[in-house]
Amino acid sequence: MNICIIGDGLTGLSLAKNLINKKINIHFYHKSKIKNLSSSRTIGISKNNLEFFRKEIHKIPKKSLWGIKKIEIFSEKLEKENLFKFENDEDNLFYMVKNDDLYKSLISEISKNKLFKKTLINENSFYSNSIKKNKYDLIINCDSSNFLTKKFFMKTIDKDYDNLAYTTILKHKKIENNIATQIFTKSGPIAFLPISDSETSIVCSLDTKKKKYNDSEVLDLISKNNPKYQIQKMLKLNRFKLSSSNLRNYYHKNILAFGDLLHRIHPLAGQGFNMTIRDIKILSEIIQNKIDLGMQLDSSILNEFEKETKNKNFIFSSSVDFIYEVFNFDKKIRSKSFNKFLKIVGKNKNLSGYLIKLADRGLNF
Template identity: 55%
Template sequence: MRICLIGSGLTSLALAKVLVNQNIHVDILRDKKKQIIDQSRTIGITKSNVEYFNNNIVNIDKIIWKLNKIEIFSDKLNKEILLEFQNNNRELFSMVRSFDLYNILERSLKKNKFFKIQNQINLENIQNKYNLLINLNFTNSIAKKFFSKKIIKKYKSLAYTLILEHEKIDNKVARQIFTKIGPLAFLPISDKETSVVYSIKNTAKIKKENLINLINLHNPKYKIKKIKKISSFELFSSSLRNYYHKNILAFGELIHKIHPLAGQGFNMTIRDIKILSEIIQNKIDLGLPIDSSVNQELQKNTKHRNFIFSNGVDFIYEFFNYDGKTNNNLLVNSLKYMGSKNSINNLLKKLADTGLNY
């Protein structure tokens, strides 16, 4: 049994590790040039997904920073908390540097006898060499031929990412602020460093000093020593209309890409990995072939959930985007009232942790 993954990013390595742990031979085909991981990028992973990662992929406890509270603010309410999520001082989710996660996955795969990585060869006629061919690449010939039909939304915004190096503090609270020009997140990654993601409307690039001034307008408590590399990327969301063609499966952000304001993009992918591995394991246990039926089952089990969840994240963005254009506080006060109810608050925490899979 052999599965081929095209692409060598975080999702590819995480999926490869799950599959080799099931004693499946995995080949990764990658571009000739070495994968470069942006060291200013960080990822939020929910509590349930950290547990899945530790038990089924690789233990990441040593590289994550656990957060036990989330505070949501709106410009309209000044510094008053709009929504608050916590769980008896226990972690709600964790932050990890993309660079660290990539390295720990790569090391865990290097000496595995079921794993092989090679520079990408001609993709023609490789479909019949594998039980499954899983494509995570946006631009190759397979994506263009079979996975070009998508629902795409452009936000006309740029997301800026950077890391603040600051004086040591108790740094366990994540903060999301819905400003007039877009959502701003402060995401602690240690007691001395905090990741910042600011999604700013209008795709015109902002100068470094202006960006820093905008961030400092909302700086909750950090005494900044240094600002590490600033990166930016254009924001859009997309949902693939069809996940597979015969034994070729699209995966990761190729099937769903969402706005980063909720920090759920990689979490959606981890949930997809879990479902895919369960489908494959059931086939193995029953002595059934690993073939295109795996792709059919994955699409049947995940497509509707992913679509609803993606649109839920988009609804949050549009809610605050619309509210920012109104001259009253009716919407945010209504949201604040609903979020204060334990039943609704707990439901929102559960959805954020497990998605629509619980």
């Protein structure tokens, strides 16, 4: 059994490692080596997803993980009064890991495996020679800008948020640092995500439709809304445009789109990579069932995967967009009444419990 995966990133590597664990040959194609991994990008992985990731994909070193026990959400309108609070007395809600740490850990382990072959793409001959001649059982495309994407996977439901996300890492004096904080300001949400007792990741999503921000203004906004940290240093800001998309058709013949190609969402809920991990879990289970029955890996797998995930992914993506629009609506009105209403809603323990399960397991609980 041979599977081709295209796209050098965490999604492709994570899926490749899961399939290699099933003794499947993986031919991994990439455009260029990632020379400068962003040191300020981080990922939040839910408790349930981390259990799957460490068991079925890669045992992330414990030293690379930082547990979050509580999430607090505030509003600038109510002078940073608590709107929502999520916590689990028995365990961490989710775990933070640096993108580059996870990437390096994955590539270091997977490169040693004889079932893994990594090849740099030659644009002139890749699709005519490599794809057609090798006759892969399945082709999984994680690259949003290649020929396959442009030919087969361009029908999407898109939304441009007119937002830019700015990321950095605060270095600060040591504190007990296991509470994630999100503050909804008139400029947009700012998330403070602990990654150690002396470092905190920042994701600042700013509305740029009417105002453009320079780096100094972004850093001032972060400092102004700093909840508790005695800052010693801030790393260089990185930025990326925010949009959402949902792919209408997940596969073509034996080619499957995957990762951000399937669904891209606003980062305010920290669910982007968590959705991808859930997709890996479902695809892994479908493939394992075929292997257990001694069946060939063919496009029927892709059809099953689309039926199992497409509607759930769209509903989940829409729910994240709904959260964005709720706070975007609040940002446009001057009254504090809507914030006060949200504060009352936030005290509902049943709702809080449901949202914790939703963030942990998606729509599969």
